[in-house]
Amino acid sequence: MTKILQRNLYREVADRIGDLIEHGELSPGERISEKQLCDRFGVSRTPLREALKVLATEGLIELLPNRGARVVRLTLKNVKDTYDLMAALEGLSGELACQYISDAEIAAIRQLHNTMLEHYRNRDLMPYFQVNRQIHESILAASNNDVLQEMYSNLSQRVKRVRYSKKMTERYWSQAVKDHENMMAALEKRDSQLLGQILRDHLCNKIEVATLAGVIDTEDDKNVANS
Amino acid sequence: MTKILQRNLYREVADRIGDLIEHGELSPGERISEKQLCDRFGVSRTPLREALKVLATEGLIELLPNRGARVVRLTLKNVKDTYDLMAALEGLSGELACQYISDAEIAAIRQLHNTMLEHYRNRDLMPYFQVNRQIHESILAASNNDVLQEMYSNLSQRVKRVRYSKKMTERYWSQAVKDHENMMAALEKRDSQLLGQILRDHLCNKIEVATLAGVIDTEDDKNVANS
């Protein structure tokens, strides 16, 4: 089964607007001008408006009837809600992975785990994050649940733009590594319940929420008209 | 055929197509003709096509480039994946609800619970299901997590059309009621972990999957062109 790869204009446009949002070129709460984006992408309003509708469904922007679209403002609560959800999904992915994962796949994850430990020992933050992500993605993939993966990916997309502000204190970092040690052990024992539990409680998300408390704009509206 | 003349035409159209799918007026795998639906709803292709894009994003239909749209065929695996996910989300809703729910809300759910027991004793299946659903919805609402509720509602939408075939054996039914007794107890103690666990393991979903094993079309394609 090969995935159908869709090369529709509206999808292309939606992805590129998504990128703009992710990289902050479109600010939270900022009104999105159709014409401006049409000029920028060199497309007509039809596919652009389709893209906006899709992005609204995906939760990245919101549409105000007769008043255009704007980038969703991420409140602290919003991000917290999303992370809570992602943690639950990771928990499920762990439970399922234990049921379906092959020895080879476990070995591959063990490999990644060891690499990650190496980065931790060297305090190489970025490589650490990268391998860390790969581990979580591998477990997610091993869950063998397409709907789960789709949903996780959507949630991940929504909060991607705040991930830039990720900071890591030594204390949290060492705890996260300990979590990962336990994860590996549970996975290699294929202890479904345990891995699920660990992943649900895994600090990663909560750290970020804590860190973000000061980062995210809460109430202030500059270019936002209330509805 | 009632002509639609409301604001946010695409949303209206999307909802109505959703209804058609839910009630089986558009069959799984059936190709969706734009013109036909345009005539039916009395709208032009622009809002209709926007609606299709939204429905595709919501997972109810799939778009084949240059070849139109068709209703997603629910495979057994697909439904199972979705239910696994919904169970995880219900678990989370239980955990969160314990943290945020008020005494009054608990009392209201206790009320519903008692009503449900009454329906169970009388073997009134439909009223039972209805109150049952209200209980789960109340807990979900008490979770105080908007993103969670949005996602749950989306998943629920996707599998709504197979719920018609719900059957209940006496054995499963009594077990489901026992689950609910435990749920109530955990909720009244505000035992977050326990309620979460119970809801994740709650039989309801698994029953349906088991029941559905014979109901859902698995492989047979009549009007479906492979890609």
Next chain:
DNA sequence: AAAAGTAATTATGAATTCAATATTCCTTTG
């Protein structure tokens, strides 16, 4: 008659046009 090729038809993808609603800017009035 079956298969292959080609023209005719239909359906989809995208741009444009028309209609409505909102916004801006200017004038008027208290």
Next chain:
DNA sequence: CAAAGGAATATTGAATTCATAATTACTTTT
């Protein structure tokens, strides 16, 4: 001078039109 009112402008919502790809129907050939 501030607030209110009202054209003028800009923006969005939806229908229509144009372009292109897919499907069907019809030949032609073997």
